[in-house]
Amino acid sequence: MTDTPASPDLERTDPVRVLLLEDDTPLRERFARILEDWPGGELVAACATLDETLALLRQQPVDLLMTDLNLPDGHGIEAIHLLSKLYPNADAMVISVLADDETVLAAIEAGAVGYLLKDADPFELVESIEELRAGGSPISSSIARILVRRMTAPPPSPSGPPLTPRETEILRGIAKGFTYAELAEWLSISRQTVPVHIKNIYRKLAANNRSEAVYEASRRGLIRL
């Protein structure tokens, strides 16, 4: 099948098998030219539709998928999903104009490791591919901002009535399944004092028992998981 079955995996001398998916013909041909000129890889095919791509993926292995997202017959994320499923070691790079949070996050979660906006120039494209093959994630800065926001946003709901430090400690203990006696010994207080704190926790969390309190507390981000 292949020409050089020699070198194992020490040096990636094998050409990278690239599959391109882009429905816009002028753009596809432009990208195809760039990829054909790239010495590091071999353009397996340049598809215009999702179906075509899915069929091709099933027929032959691919190392790198360069794909658009909004396609006439579906969503590029499907191609990424299939790629990840069939060839887990392959990489997927998105080249799209879509930059809304939902789309970007869906693509990343589907397995895309690169994400370029379509205004990227040819040099940037080739450079990005090489970065990607080197283990990096070339991502346009406006796209990267979405990822950063997602990672720093997480304080979901520091809202609600505040818990005293003592109550927070008790709450952690409750989550770990401690009984009155265990909580009392753990905090070095009387066994009879524990239920008082717990009752206050219930009131503040609008809970009526331990499991509901744990549920509410973790939902409100009051305790770590």
Place this chain on the structure above:
Amino acid sequence: MTDTPASPDLERTDPVRVLLLEDDTPLRERFARILEDWPGGELVAACATLDETLALLRQQPVDLLMTDLNLPDGHGIEAIHLLSKLYPNADAMVISVLADDETVLAAIEAGAVGYLLKDADPFELVESIEELRAGGSPISSSIARILVRRMTAPPPSPSGPPLTPRETEILRGIAKGFTYAELAEWLSISRQTVPVHIKNIYRKLAANNRSEAVYEASRRGLIRL
């Protein structure tokens, strides 16, 4: 105080006040030269130590902090923290050789929106600043890969013993604080059957009571919050 109090915030005509923190003198001077030559901003100061930076931040407002991470008297993340606290609208960009997951994620969570490796060339540096001021997150591809990994890794622990659908339902009810009787009515089963399921849940989750079960289940991602 300032020279042009005219234009409000419509157009960012005000120069960007930049603070540089880099302990290595040759590198700091090189960066400082680049920043001074950059027409879009004004280099407030070029610090060599963390203390110096923290003091300066308290004295005067800054729009952009360019910082190293490993410093002789502390960690650059502290500077990012203070910047975010004092001037929430300011941006922080990391320029470091550190690229381990822990450091990168800590920097991002501290509020850094840009992260360049130190091998970036002057052109890339200026370009990155402009992308950052435009609302993007310039991030070196190898750093971005860490973020992508973090976002796609999240299957926290689909591990362990599987719960039957019935047990999952029961578990949700437990989390909501239902009693035996309420669970029985909710699921239209006998009150005596409920504890059997619960007991099985305890066994599978290695829990001994409701709150511990809820804690374990939410920790393992078996129930939504």
Place this chain on the structure above:
DNA sequence: AGGCAAATACCATAAACAGGGTAGACAGAG
């Protein structure tokens, strides 16, 4: 100083729970 809220502590009781054993119905796997 006086007043107030929080945290601490103790007691008592009814309700709920955990865990033990036993067993029938039913579906899917071998």
Place this chain on the structure above:
DNA sequence: CTCTGTCTACCCTGTTTATGGTATTTGCCT
């Protein structure tokens, strides 16, 4: 067809909670 796993159901007993009331100490605020 038999075996296994699951869901269902019941009983019993000891333990744990939930909740009521009351009181002391500490620290904060007026």
